[in-house]
Amino acid sequence: MRLLEEKITAEGKVLPGNILKVDGFLNHRIDVPFVMQLGKEIARRFANCGVSKILTIEASGIAVATAAAYYLDVPLVFAKKHKSGNISDSVYSASAHSFTHGNDYTAVVSKEHLDEKDVVLIVDDFLALGSALECLMDITAQAGAQVVGCASIIEKGYQGGGDKIRAKGIRVESLAIIESMESGTIVFRPDEGEQA
């Protein structure tokens, strides 16, 4: 999505350790009118797929998932991050590793809020190693629900998580895919999903 690539180039900061800081518009301060446009683009790409529910994980994916849910006119469920190993029977749960925070966590979703009739679009802000998306797909499978695909705002293509999921035959749409950030220069993969 050209608008997003321009925003990342203008406002993103490349920090040592290949970290891209976009907390000025995406994951601390949220440029809400802009994020609504991102949600609208996700909704456009997954229109007519029969999506009944969006699934994301707290916390920074919630804003863009809210926007996508608004334009698809469906409810949103966000998985909660659980620290303890003491998980109740009334939830689906799966573990994931956070690349950003360098820790493991367990994501939980109440069984009340996801079931086999659901057609799920998984949404998150960042896609690096793909651990969060795989965790949410695991939870969706436990519910017996169908996944129509995954949408992320910024995919770090060079970390391989998105392509690993695509190789399993799952549709993954990222609104911007970064191929490299060498010497602070951000290079994007051509966007095949954008409308001409």
Add this chain to the structure above:
Amino acid sequence: MRLLEEKITAEGKVLPGNILKVDGFLNHRIDVPFVMQLGKEIARRFANCGVSKILTIEASGIAVATAAAYYLDVPLVFAKKHKSGNISDSVYSASAHSFTHGNDYTAVVSKEHLDEKDVVLIVDDFLALGSALECLMDITAQAGAQVVGCASIIEKGYQGGGDKIRAKGIRVESLAIIESMESGTIVFRPDEGEQA
């Protein structure tokens, strides 16, 4: 807000210990079209107040704060919950107590994203003892910014947090105020903020 009171009465569950469970539409599964209406009502009540930024705290306040920010056409900043005592110089921080989780935490906001030019509306989903709102007001004061008021979706009036903040001369608008939940019957305080 009559629509919200009706929704709470129809879908909320009163659990032992005076706990109101509304995770079917507000804080786990989010009824996004409905939450957008809540955000619109917050925006209506704080229109023409010069709001430049909405401040909330992760995670369950983010959806409704996104909705309010959309209708006020301003950015949203969400404070992050920090577990360790090791807080960087580059953030404002303040502690709070979670009534829901029974623990203390430190909320942090990057100094980059809040400053003395800001006119802040604080938004959260629940208002019980008022600890989260006071924590966010503390952070706003540290930034030298002005608070125009606080908005919550559901205030537990009988816990006194909202009235304690009002007594300090701060405007607090809650879209539904619960006066009591004795024997599972939810009684609301008359809503003075709703448009006739």
